[in-house]
Amino acid sequence: MSERQLTGLAGRVDARLPHPEDFRSGLRGPRTTARLGGWLGIAFGVCFVTGLYSHYLQHPSPWVPLLTGPARLYQVTQGLHVAAGTAAVPLLLVKLWSVFPRFFQRPSAAPRRLLLDLLEKGSIALLVGSAVFQLVTGLANSAQWYPWSFDFISAHFALAWVAVGSVALHVAVKLPVVREAWGAPVETRPAAPGGLSRRALLRTTWLSAAVAALTTTSVGIPGVRRLAVLAVRSGDGPQGVPINRSAIGADVVDLLHDPAWRLTVTGPAGAVELTLDDLRAMPQTEAVLPIACVEGWSAGGTWGGVRVRELVALVGGGTDRDVAFTSLQPRGGYRTSTLPAAWVGLDDSLVALTLAGEPLHPDHGFPCRLIAPARPGVLQTKWLSQVDVVPA
């Protein structure tokens, strides 16, 4: 291509792309962007901390201390995770709108400036890319929609570090601008006659963020659960608790009504096989505990059953060993879970036989399921067939 052709091509591309000055809204600018950025930073910070907590409950590490109570702890941390992520959607959209013209800034011709430009653009691409990825996959997950083939958990976990790292870098680079912008007042007068003021724009954005958060996660908050009009789970279900995966969905219907069903318990002193009547004949305990799903919904229930520590005591198990739970479910990632030793001795860690005073509904895990405080729903294994004290 000749030099003339190249110049001509550049000219045509340039003619089609807008310039930053083409965007006229007086509502844009650092005062808007910095304030949105502050709230967005808080939302991402809450998501990161609560997300890590949820991750380490599911993949324990000796470096991360986990709390066995209060019973509703995970309901609160995961509710916050989904609420903050949902609130971040309008915040991010308005923030992107507020800086949109800058995407059309022409790169500088001076090599040194160009390099800095490219570095800044690159870090912003990483920031926007990872933020959008986290919000889109998180939102789809809370809607129980998995339209991708990669592993959600590892991708969402890995990109969380990228997002938090690029937020930190971005804040560090922008600190002088942010300082100055926060120091300046937010105008209450419209930017154009008859238009919106900057304060009105910001207030509308806060309000949409709050409404988005409340209408998706208040299903877990007694008293205001009716506001959860955008929640995926209504909060209703047999025995007052919604169902994630039904007995039909898990392919266990025939197995759980099989008269030959036994709960096999193994430990250092051997193994026992218990019928449902054997379990019912053991001392029964009642506990009020929520099912709190990683997807953001939660519901409380009154569970009755046998304490895990009394069950493992039958086979010589103490409260110093993890206990593994296995479901009748023939396949699927959620058919097993491990209860760490710290939970095994708790009064409220149960192999539950009843919910709301009745035998467990088939969809809630009949004949029996694990239920323990302050743990993600995904670890409350249903339709148990086996309980094993994990050797040291």
Ligand SMILES: Nc1nc2c(c(=O)[nH]1)N[C@H]1C(S)=C(S)[C@@H](COP(=O)(O)O)O[C@H]1N2
């Ligand atoms: N065997 C088995 N147990 C399971 C699951 C499953 O798919 N299979 N789903 C888990 C998930 S993700 C949640 S949130 C809770 C939901 O319990 P519920 O359906 O009784 O409300 O069960 C957990 N126990």
Ligand SMILES: [Mo]
């Ligand atoms: Mo779940």
